[in-house]
Amino acid sequence: METSLENVELDVIIVGGGMSGIAAAQQLLQNGVNNILVLEAQDYLGGRIKTIDTEYGHIDLGAEWIHGQTGNPLYDIAVENRLVHNRNQSSYISPSSASIYDVHEFRTENGSLINRNIVCQVSKAMEDLYCESINSAPKECQQNTDIISEIEPFKFDKAISRNFMTKSFATHYSEGFDEYLESCENADYDIQKALYKWRLKWELGDNCCASLDDVAFPGRYIMYEGHGITDLKFGFGSVFDVLKKDIPKQKVALRKPVKVIKWKKRNICYVECFDGSVYKSKHVIVTVPIGYLKDHTTSMFCPSLPDEKVHAIQNVGFSTLVKVFLAWNKPFWCESYSGVQFVWTSDAKQEQLKTEISKQGTRTMLKVDGNPWYLDITGFERCTGRPNVLCGWLVGEGAELSTTLSDIDVSKVCTRLLQCFCGDEAIPEPDNIYRSQWQSNQFIGGGYSYVSTRTQDGDFEALCQSLPSNQNPRLLFAGEATSYNFYSTAHGAYETGIRAARTIITLKQESKETIINL
Ligand SMILES: Cc1cc2nc3c(=O)[nH]c(=O)nc-3n(C[C@H](O)[C@H](O)[C@H](O)COP(=O)(O)OP(=O)(O)OC[C@H]3O[C@@H](n4cnc5c(N)ncnc54)[C@H](O)[C@@H]3O)c2cc1C
Structure with missing residues (x-):
């Protein structure tokens, strides 16, 4: 199957068969763009949904x-x-x-159950701190509560390029919690401090980072309304399977790690895999995890990515x-x-x-x-x-x-x-x-992304920008880290896949696929 497709000029190659890649494939197929192929490095589809x-x-x-x-x-x-x-x-x-x-029970290492009132008191202090800080941040730094559409082709406007960062998560919490403790008159100082430290640890997991000093506060994340956690009867794979079943087997090639994407040869991209096979297509949607992209920015693209994109990739937090x-x-x-x-x-x-x-x-x-x-x-x-x-x-x-x-x-x-x-x-x-062993998986390299304090104005646009340009998108980028409001999540990944697919669909509908000698 792969050999025959090597000689065909495809419309779209999707690199990576995780949530964003499969969402893109489904969207393209549903809109009549059938001449596509998903190249997945591993022996299964789903990526970080397993x-x-x-x-x-x-x-x-x-x-x-x-x-x-x-x-x-x-x-x-x-x-x-x-x-x-x-x-x-x-x-x-x-x-x-x-x-x-x-x-949950909160217990100390000696097996003592911590009084629930104290647990709730600390929890409330932390939540208040979070809300106060969001509300008191300068207007230009406040979280944008208007959800930015992730599924329509991007129109980069001022709302996107605003500076959203004031300080690190660590600084924000330590300043506020010290103040809170000083104002407490009860004798539970030590246990409150211990609960506070537990909470910081929990935040490391929630943000999937190695240090809260590196996490920008407030980030850009927005929660859809309703319950924050919905359990699935048969696991997350069951949701992924609903999308996957729409993708014919011959549109997917497993165990096909992509080595290099040559994206500036006239209007055709050449995608070379580590096994030596080469595929060509008009558009390539890159959905590999940001961790993989960080490690392969120089080797994976020919010509190299523009400097601002390389910096933007390096500045995304990923641990x-x-x-x-x-x-x-x-x-x-x-x-x-x-x-x-x-x-x-x-x-x-x-x-x-x-x-x-x-x-x-x-x-x-x-x-x-x-x-x-x-x-x-x-x-x-x-x-x-x-x-x-x-x-x-x-x-x-x-x-x-x-x-x-x-x-x-x-x-x-x-x-x-x-x-x-x-x-x-x-x-x-x-x-x-x-x-789970995501970090040692050479095609994943970690958990999920966060907004780092290293982020600079314009990074998000550079990260998502198609190449050679948004007007002439040969090389497109999707994946959870390219979601403005829902980075780190499966639905964020899904929406970026749809966005990339719609960019191509719109282009085709508007018949803007002009031949440009690059
Ligand atoms: C432990 C953990 C818990 C999580 N919990 C939740 C949760 O409860 N809810 C939630 O919404 N989200 C959760 N997430 C996040 C969610 O899993 C991801 O955001 C989402 O699955 C990412 O999808 P993606 O398509 O962007 O990337 P991926 O799923 O990583 O897909 C990218 C694909 O690219 C492939 N690839 C890499 N390199 C190459 C190459 N060179 N050539 C070809 N293919 C390549 C990879 O093998 C992979 O299949 C969790 C993540 C982790 C790690």
């Missing part, structure tokens, strides 16, 4: 929840296809992201996080349990655990600050519809370090932490462990 079926139920190693409902195209697809988990069923566990404080699923044949928790968050309060216990864990023979991977990797586990929560599974989040530097450890080592350490924080030495080791 649902595996296990004896304990489905496990989402990448995207798991639909964030926001009203206006969210993936939520609509999920509802239409009856894929949404019913919130009223007893097996429903997930909290909306804002209420993790209401339903990692790891999901750790632990499964027991017989759960150790009761039905009403929803999860436990790890709030560290004492250095002494940390030292004791460090010695104990290294005696077990588990490698103690230390972070730059000298602390072990497992301090970056925020806690474990139950998973909707899978009664025997807990999911833990490993964030920041600890997440990176953990990828070099074996499943057995990670499983042992997680069990020891659960024993300490739950105050129950009898908790057995899990019967199975499943971990």
